Amino acid sequence: DIVMTQTPLSLSVTPGQPASISCKSSQSLLHSDGKTYLYWYLQKPGQSPQLLIYEVSNRFSGVPDRFSGSGSGTDFTLKISRVEAEDVGIYYCMQSIQLPITFGQGTRLEIK
Amino acid sequence: QVQLVESGGGVVQPGRSLRLSCAASGFTFSSYTMHWVRQAPGKGLEWVTIISFDGRNKYYADSVKGRFTISRDKSKNTLYLQMNSLRAEDTAVYFCARARPEYYYGSGSYYDYWGQGTLVTVSS
Numbered sequence: 110d111i112v113m114t115q116t117p118l119s120l121s122v123t124p125g126q127p128a129s130i131s132c133k134s135s136q137s138l139l140h141s142d143g144k145t146y147l148y149w150y151l152q153k154p155g156q157s158p159q160l161l162i163y164e165v166s167n168r169f170s171g172v173p174d175r176f177s178g179s180g181s182g183t184d185f186t187l188k189i190s191r192v193e194a195e196d197v198g199i200y201y202c203m204q205s206i207q208l209p210i211t212f213g214q215g216t217r218l219e220i221k
Numbered sequence: 222q223v224q225l226v227e228s229g230g231g232v233v234q235p236g237r238s239l240r241l242s243c244a245a246s247g248f249t250f251s252s253y254t255m256h257w258v259r260q261a262p263g264k265g266l267e268w269v270t271i272i273s274f275d276g277r278n279k280y281y282a283d284s285v286k287g288r289f290t291i292s293r294d295k296s297k298n299t300l301y302l303q304m305n306s307l308r309a310e311d312t313a314v315y316f317c318a319r320a321r322p323e324y325y326y327g328s329g330s331y332y333d334y335w336g337q338g339t340l341v342t343v344s345s
Binding site for chain 2: 140142144146148150152156157158159160163164169199201203205206207208209210211212213214215
């Protein structure tokens with residue numbers, strides 16, 4: 110199984126400041142079709158997860174442009190350019206290049 | 222609008238069975254591969270199982286293989302998870318999730334819609 114490792118596990122950020130979360134996979138997520146199957150989800154308190162980023166760097170419909178994803182191979186990053194109060198929750202990276210689908214441990218974002 | 226509504230959770234003794242349902246609406250259910258993902262209390266997300274859009278292909282996490290069975294009923298637009306021989310470690314909120322793209326089973330799918338989850342508690 111592919112192991113997904115996120116750092117840090119928690120973040121406390123002042124509104125308006127940037128935030129960054131790292132995700133490393135134990136195997137390359139680059140598929141032979143040329144796509145990289147790495148995704149980012151946010152689970153707000155008491156809610157189901159919601160998709161933020163698909164295939165490393167593509168924002169899902171309705172996701173604010175302060176969210177961006179980057180990376181390749183086994184190293185990936187989610188950045189929030191200016192954190193807002195509504196961004197609190199737990200962020201998960203996920204891979205789907207192979208079954209079983211696996212998630213990172215999650216990174217809890219809090220507002221200072 | 223797309224809706225996924227899970228039901229069937231509850232408190233069950235170890236070794237007993239439970240069947241979860243996920244009622245889908247707002248989209249062509251038979252066009253999408255579906256998954257179950259669970260989350261133990263205070264823990265992260267754990268993938269459980271997948272069923273292809275046509276119901277022909279299924280795959281399970283090692284932790285539930287041989288005990289859980291995923292199925293779907295096109296006529297009822299409903300996804301199921303039959304859980305047998307339940308263990309304390311199966312205690313979790315169970316989410317059903319729709320996978321994109323349509324008519325696809327394989328690498329590179331991702332979840333665009335999730336249900337609100339149903340809590341399963343395995344305890345004596």
